[in-house]
Amino acid sequence: MNYQNILQEIEEEIQPLYKKGQIANYIPALAKINPKQFAMSIKLLDGTTYNIGNTNTKFSIQSISKVFTFTLALELYGRKLYKRVGHEPSGDPFNSLVQLEYENGIPRNPFINAGAIVTTDTLLSKYKDKSFDNILDFIRIAANDSTISFDKEVYNSELEHGFMNLALINMMKSYKNINNEISDVIQTYFKQCSIEMNTEQLANSILFLANHGINPLTNEILINEAKAKRINSLMLTCGHYDASGDFAYKVGLPGKSGVGGGIVAIVPNKMSICVYSPNLNKQGNSLIGTKALELFTSKTGLSIF
């Protein structure tokens, strides 16, 4: 299949959508980004790469970081992790407190904010003040790129405006589902959200999930096969907050979005994909990114279903 042609078709077809959606405005450092951007990268298991658009532009990975911290925590703790964070879709927005209260501080899954904060807390219990370094190292190894880092301005902006996340973490602490100091956990969490990459780096970093846990380009084993499949399943059922069902329905691929405008997705045994466009739909997922992936699976028939 001629993926480059397909990317060009997609780029044309998404043009009318630039005026739709809205940039993430609850973090000032994100609110000032130029919304009219689009980039998409495809990485096959053999390393072949297809790019279109602003694929050199780095952006904040935000919630895409949850895939990496969950991978690390699942590797460390296995099934024990499920006592502290579930693996069911929540049916609610990414920062909802309601379900958390009814369920005594145990978040539904690691891809909503509360669940990702608990996941980061489990890493702090192991890696202490080296936690963020470990997270960053893991991502660098996964992407085979030691230049990846985080954006201090975004990080500070999140720290200053992270009231809802502080509400979540305090609530979970009151239910004894946070074991470390709130300030340590929240700083690590905001740092991981502030990591920046471009679409090709992200496509590289996620390729191991299309290949049973092994980066096929470096042969680095990042997680075992059974766990890699479970992470993919979780991306499919929970990767897009309360639009996860819609994403599975229209795109049909395991994926994870971030409010920075990025979405990663994988086609098992074939490729990883990353798309970027900053305007978000009302569920907080990249509007053009979602459409681009829907067009991609329509044109290629590469849905997992």
Place this chain on the structure above:
Amino acid sequence: MNYQNILQEIEEEIQPLYKKGQIANYIPALAKINPKQFAMSIKLLDGTTYNIGNTNTKFSIQSISKVFTFTLALELYGRKLYKRVGHEPSGDPFNSLVQLEYENGIPRNPFINAGAIVTTDTLLSKYKDKSFDNILDFIRIAANDSTISFDKEVYNSELEHGFMNLALINMMKSYKNINNEISDVIQTYFKQCSIEMNTEQLANSILFLANHGINPLTNEILINEAKAKRINSLMLTCGHYDASGDFAYKVGLPGKSGVGGGIVAIVPNKMSICVYSPNLNKQGNSLIGTKALELFTSKTGLSIF
């Protein structure tokens, strides 16, 4: 792969689980079934069949019927259907009223009771008093078996004890999301739930979803390819109520369970599977059935992820 050997291994490994779970007890006609039963059927696209256990025992398909009525309604109405029923996981039990109230009588998806009742209502608007006949005919054609029918005793038992479903339908009627007479809709709905089949019949009936909408044994086109993929996606994200995430996580196949003890699942482009065992876990899905499918994908590596 030697599927017959795998079925035998599964049958041995699930033995210790017979004492766990509980039979559906809210419908008297179901409550009296012998819980110590197990059957599993695999049907490849070429028609090869593998059976184990009581594969001649007919049982009530219950919520598995939702797959067929949704297929019919999606074929009839296409996207228009989404105005009346969504396609997001609900994160709640199968009969919850809470979400329905917050969302003004629009059910989250067609695989929870409220959504299936709306789906049946859309069929009544088209087929009037021939609605149940059409549903049954569709299933007979899908399974290529004209002997399939419904169990009158189960049907009457449901009618007498269906208060929660009557609560749901009355609520949706108050939100104007039911267009036909409540008694007509509810009778049709309970009849479809009371259809009985054995595991091989069910595996046959669902095979079209493993083959892009076409029954490969009869070449009958039951729905187009794009829609077949969407039905599969919906089974993955919503097929098991508030255990849908767990099923996707552990089994990794699109599937749909019924409180009668049956579960159907498909491996795209390869096969359909049906398993039966009446005891349910606390989310209302066959306990042994879920475990058997988990063992199946572990042993074969046939997860979609």
Place this chain on the structure above:
Amino acid sequence: MNYQNILQEIEEEIQPLYKKGQIANYIPALAKINPKQFAMSIKLLDGTTYNIGNTNTKFSIQSISKVFTFTLALELYGRKLYKRVGHEPSGDPFNSLVQLEYENGIPRNPFINAGAIVTTDTLLSKYKDKSFDNILDFIRIAANDSTISFDKEVYNSELEHGFMNLALINMMKSYKNINNEISDVIQTYFKQCSIEMNTEQLANSILFLANHGINPLTNEILINEAKAKRINSLMLTCGHYDASGDFAYKVGLPGKSGVGGGIVAIVPNKMSICVYSPNLNKQGNSLIGTKALELFTSKTGLSIF
């Protein structure tokens, strides 16, 4: 105090409010009433009466009937009644299903619809097919007026459009908190809601609650003193759905409203009051009626606080 003057002042001051609010439109028979009506009656313990406006106009008492059925049920069952219906404010609209689901079919209080339906069910267990006759007789004795009856057109209109109440009663039946046939309970409930009276009749009928349970004009003992106080307390905390706090805050009297546009209130040891005006505020209470009572306690200082 010159109550007639005060009523005249109130009538003048509420004039600008006729254009506000909206008539109950979910029951067609109520929707066609002329909204520009106002009537208010005061009845002192010695029988002195003050009237203003259309005090001869009969209207549907609707939820005001809940006070009478609760009085009857409390007299019959005493504390045992609390096992089936609570006495806490619900904080939710009059017909909410959410709380009912979380609390397993036990309504918060007898003045929301679910609670009143349970109350009527307890009367059916005692009075069988004489239940509505008993309710009507009780009201006739309380008001000392044998001409009081119900409006068949309103009753039929409620029966045809009572889907939300049918949702509530079916849900409670599924939780085994309804003991009689759903159709019997709902018919009795809708009949009691369809009873019609004018403001003076209602002021008479409720006077016993201002006088320790005894109608001071006939010396009829309708309930004992301790229970009368508790009914008053319940009217204060729960008499106006999710505007109960606001009514207590601004008016400061035990009262109960109905969507027919009536509100009754009592000043302990002094008087009963009834006001009528059909347009409702968004919580379903008479907009002008609420304001008239607020003006009344401001002008007279007769709040219980």
Place this chain on the structure above:
Amino acid sequence: MNYQNILQEIEEEIQPLYKKGQIANYIPALAKINPKQFAMSIKLLDGTTYNIGNTNTKFSIQSISKVFTFTLALELYGRKLYKRVGHEPSGDPFNSLVQLEYENGIPRNPFINAGAIVTTDTLLSKYKDKSFDNILDFIRIAANDSTISFDKEVYNSELEHGFMNLALINMMKSYKNINNEISDVIQTYFKQCSIEMNTEQLANSILFLANHGINPLTNEILINEAKAKRINSLMLTCGHYDASGDFAYKVGLPGKSGVGGGIVAIVPNKMSICVYSPNLNKQGNSLIGTKALELFTSKTGLSIF
């Protein structure tokens, strides 16, 4: 009426209840208090005092402080205050986040924690770093007792374990319903909760609410009559969290409880009452205190209904 005799009868009748209930255990400094204590003070408008039990024992007033801060804020802001905190019963526990999320960070009333925190925030906007001094001064003037102070150990214990309150305040901050620094607001809030008094001091401090806003012993005007009535109404409908209806039903007096074991109540135009006993019922109100007040109104007939 011989109030001293009545207090003695009450003290005898509550004896069997000492083994019931449980001390507040979420704040370590409160958890170590001797649970077997009882004190009750009555203060008539003419200054006559009736005491029984450990009326010299000081205890943490906790949520009773909400009455004083609300009085101060209502005096300062009048109706404008309602934009930031409502006056409806919540129907939920004292620290629930659910309702707050559905209602966009506007707490239901000033007597649940979220509402009291907003109230304190409004005082900080006016009094800046003198806020706590102002609150304490107000209480000293109300009680005519300059020795009243707060308990530093309790304050520090609350600061260390106040995760749920931090969740609430961060959530409201995210909805922009907190205008000052979170740390300033929460410190002031915990200080006011840590104020300690004995039952006679509390009865003195609250006497103004039984006398139209004026302390009858000092003639100090603390708030105007209309506002005093509204504070009383709010205590009746919202003073005891999700047991407010039950308290109104059984006791029939405006009152406010604190998890320190104290309850204050007033009989309009007659007296104030304070009762103390540390063991709490499951809604977080003094178990013996509630019973003592129920006995008091049964024996004296002094319910407002």
